[in-house]
Amino acid sequence: EVQLLESGGGLVQPGGSLRLSCAASGFTFTNFAMSWVRQAPGKGLEWVSTISTAGDYTFSADSVRGRLTISRDNSKNTLYLQMDSLRAEDTAVYYCTKHEGGKYYGCWGQGTLVTVSS
Amino acid sequence: DIQMTQSPSSVSASVGDRVTITCRASQGISSWLAWYQQKPGKAPKLLISGASSLQSGVPSRFSGSGSGTDFTLTISSLQPEDFATYYCQQANSFPLTFGGGTKVDIK
Numbered sequence: 001e002v003q004l005l006e007s008g009g010g011l012v013q014p015g016g017s018l019r020l021s022c023a024a025s026g027f028t029f030t031n032f033a034m035s036w037v038r039q040a041p042g043k044g045l046e047w048v049s050t051i052s053t054a055g056d057y058t059f060s061a062d063s064v065r066g067r068l069t070i071s072r073d074n075s076k077n078t079l080y081l082q083m084d085s086l087r088a089e090d091t092a093v094y095y096c097t098k099h100e101g102g103k104y105y106g107c108w109g110q111g112t113l114v115t116v117s118s
Numbered sequence: 119d120i121q122m123t124q125s126p127s128s129v130s131a132s133v134g135d136r137v138t139i140t141c142r143a144s145q146g147i148s149s150w151l152a153w154y155q156q157k158p159g160k161a162p163k164l165l166i167s168g169a170s171s172l173q174s175g176v177p178s179r180f181s182g183s184g185s186g187t188d189f190t191l192t193i194s195s196l197q198p199e200d201f202a203t204y205y206c207q208q209a210n211s212f213p214l215t216f217g218g219g220t221k222v223d224i225k
Contacts, residue, residue, distance in 0.1 A: 103150070105162070
């Protein structure tokens with residue numbers, strides 16, 4: 001069974017940093033691109049970043065580029081999101097997702113809440 | 119960037135009703151479109167990819183159609199477990215973008 005388990009969310013002050021992790025199991029992690037997708041409270045879904053299977057290519061939304069950095073450790077089957085210079089508008093549930101058939105989000109974790117507030 | 123516009127933003131329907139949700143892309147995306155279902159407090163679930171390919175385990179009352187810029191998700195006979203919010207997503211090019219969502223609630 002595919003499982004994606006996010007951790008690392010919490011309350012952080014504006015300008016602060018946080019690192020999210022996503023532990024993957026139940027599939028061959030190295031074979032799949034991965035993404036982070038977020039959802040602000042009461043709002044819709046927003047793509048954040050995508051990373052290729054080997055981690056050599058990354059793509060990020062303009063709203064987060066230079067502040068939120070996606071990476072992966074294929075030896076640990078783990079996806080990361082390093083979050084720096086956080087802003088109030090980064091407050092959201094962050095979902096780890098596994099790609100299917102291209103750029104579709106085939107599987108989702110349960111999400112981890114990041115709250116940026118003083 | 120490709121903008122995705124869903125309509126309606128909400129719909130009230132009864133069990134057994136046929137429900138149709140539309141999604142329009144600001145430019146052609148061929149068949150690179152997905153539909154997701156999200157229930158309150160839960161992660162989204164992929165229902166349809168490639169505009170019309172039903173994911174394994176998804177009931178056949180769900181169907182998708184369209185190509186280019188105009189797409190539809192149809193629920194042929196609404197069931198109690200189908201009350202949720204539905205999102206379309208274009209998978210043609212980065213930045214990957216979602217529609218604003220359509221909430222299907224009980225009439």
